[in-house]
Amino acid sequence: DVKVTQSSRYLVKRTGEKVFLECVQDMDHENMFWYRQDPGLGLRLIYFSYDVKMKEKGDIPEGYSVSREKKERFSLILESASTNQTSMYLCASITRSPNTEAFFGQGTRLTVV
Amino acid sequence: AQKVTQAQTEISVVEKEDVTLDCVYETRDTTYYLFWYKQPPSGELVFLIRRNSFDEQNEISGRYSWNFQKSTSSFNFTITASQVVDSAVYFCALSTQTGANNLFFGTGTRLTVIP
Numbered sequence: 248d249v250k251v252t253q254s255s256r257y258l259v260k261r262t263g264e265k266v267f268l269e270c271v272q273d274m275d276h277e278n279m280f281w282y283r284q285d286p287g288l289g290l291r292l293i294y295f296s297y298d299v300k301m302k303e304k305g306d307i308p309e310g311y312s313v314s315r316e317k318k319e320r321f322s323l324i325l326e327s328a329s330t331n332q333t334s335m336y337l338c339a340s341i342t343r344s345p346n347t348e349a350f351f352g353q354g355t356r357l358t359v360v
Numbered sequence: 361a362q363k364v365t366q367a368q369t370e371i372s373v374v375e376k377e378d379v380t381l382d383c384v385y386e387t388r389d390t391t392y393y394l395f396w397y398k399q400p401p402s403g404e405l406v407f408l409i410r411r412n413s414f415d416e417q418n419e420i421s422g423r424y425s426w427n428f429q430k431s432t433s434s435f436n437f438t439i440t441a442s443q444v445v446d447s448a449v450y451f452c453a454l455s456t457q458t459g460a461n462n463l464f465f466g467t468g469t470r471l472t473v474i475p
Contacts, residue, residue, distance in 0.1 A: 282465075339405075339463070
């Protein structure tokens with residue numbers, strides 16, 4: 248059973264705080280992704296990683312950074328949280344082969360006040 | 361560029377009715393994969409189906425069926441005899457080789473099944 252675990256289900260942070268969202272997968276998947284979900288906008292890709300210490304920008308990377316020091320862990324960092332980063336954040340992992348599905352974590356609902 | 365369009369934002373049906381969720385995709389790749397995911401109120405996305413671009417055979421799984429038509433770039437999802445537990449947001453997604461195996465999502469369709 249593939250498990251993608253996000254460290255927090257709900258998070259409330261203050262404007263200007265540095266925020267860490269953690270994601271861990273236990274299936275030895277090479278690729279990991281961070282998406283942001285907002286009403287009417289679907290899931291938008293923030294960053295992804297193909298391997299340890301490798302990262303690529305997605306569609307909306309501004310205001311975010313990521314870290315992948317170990318294969319199983321992919322962290323999303325909000326350097327200075329702002330109210331427009333209030334959203335649902337979803338982590339996913341997938342094998343490198345294209346003929347497979349992505350497995351998602353349960354999501355972190357972040358509120359920045 | 362890759363794009364997925366789900367024109368239906370919200371759909372409401374009465375229990376036991378059939379409902380079709382539309383998905384139209386755009387890609388210049390000849391090899392690609394199409395997916396449907398379900399997101400129940402709990403929030404976690406649940407994989408439903410994957411289809412590759414070389415397999416246009418329609419698929420049925422219980423009350424769920426999928427109609428893949430390359431001629432119209434569509435991958436529609438039908439739920440037969442809908443149930444309250446089908447209430448969720450449904451996402452269609454596209455993955456391509458030039459898209460580096462990223463999943464490009466549509467904006468989702470919220471389905472409400474009324475008892």
